[in-house]
Amino acid sequence: MAEKAAEQLKGHGFETEIIRLNDYQVLTGNSSDEGEGDQWPLILEKIKACQVFIIATPIWMGNLASTLQKVIERLDAIFRDEELSSKENGQYMPYNKVGGYLVTGNEDGAHSCAAQVLWALQEVGFTIPPNVNAYWVGMAGGEKDYVEGGGKRYLYTNKTLRYMTANLAWFARLLAANPISTNLLEENKKAEAESDKEDGE
Numbered sequence: 001m002a003e004k005a006a007e008q009l010k011g012h013g014f015e016t017e018i019i020r021l022n023d024y025q026v027l028t029g030n031s032s033d034e035g036e037g038d039q040w041p042l043i044l045e046k047i048k049a050c051q052v053f054i055i056a057t058p059i060w061m062g063n064l065a066s067t068l069q070k071v072i073e074r075l076d077a078i079f080r081d082e083e084l085s086s087k088e089n090g091q092y093m094p095y096n097k098v099g100g101y102l103v104t105g106n107e108d109g110a111h112s113c114a115a116q117v118l119w120a121l122q123e124v125g126f127t128i129p130p131n132v133n134a135y136w137v138g139m140a141g142g143e144k145d146y147v148e149g150g151g152k153r154y155l156y157t158n159k160t161l162r163y164m165t166a167n168l169a170w171f172a173r174l175l176a177a178n179p180i181s182t183n184l185l186e187e188n189k190k191a192e193a194e195s196d197k198e199d200g201e
Contacts (some may be wrong), residue, residue: 001102001136002056004152005165012169014052019043021067030076032084040074051172052098053126054164055117059105059137064113072117078124090184092125096175098168099126101133102161110135127180129171134160 006016024043027034033041047053057068078084084093099121103110114133122128136157152158 001104001134001157001161002054005054005056005102005134005161008162008165009052009169012165014169014172017046019046021071026067026070026074028070028073030073032074032077032081044074048093050097051176052100052168053094053121054100054102054168055121056102057113057117059103059107059109059113062107062109062112064116068117072120075120075124089182089186090188091180091182094121094125096179097126098171098175099128099132100164100168102164103133103135104137105135106138108137110137127171127175129167131160131163131167134164
């Protein structure tokens, strides 16, 4: 399904690259660089350079794949790493990028997984346009995957995939021409002025 999405985005004029996380050594943690042997910084550079970021994952036991959870935890560094925020306005690195989600599996869980992933992406600054998740799940207890089960020809999956790529492309172009102007540094000061001090301060 990721390959199909990439082809559709190419049709909208975008260059694409599919990164398979298991081809990299990504260490467990929540920083931008966990030290010797960690290849997450290579992936992070690609995220910095992109306009459209789509996460694709299988469902395992009704839940997110552990590899995807690792990506979410590594993106958490955005809140602490000064290199991943604008010094001018405090915006996080994913501001003005759009995010989407693809999931496959042989049982249900797609909606729950999409809710978790899309929430996490917006939390770190990605813009989430409407209808930017697509999924295919087989019969309960079945063993056929997206390819074997005929997912490539399944109307609902193909329809939602088309919605996703078209909306991601449209919003990516919109944000490129009209970047979000919110100054988080100024908003922080306003919040501090109307708030009590944090505990211990």
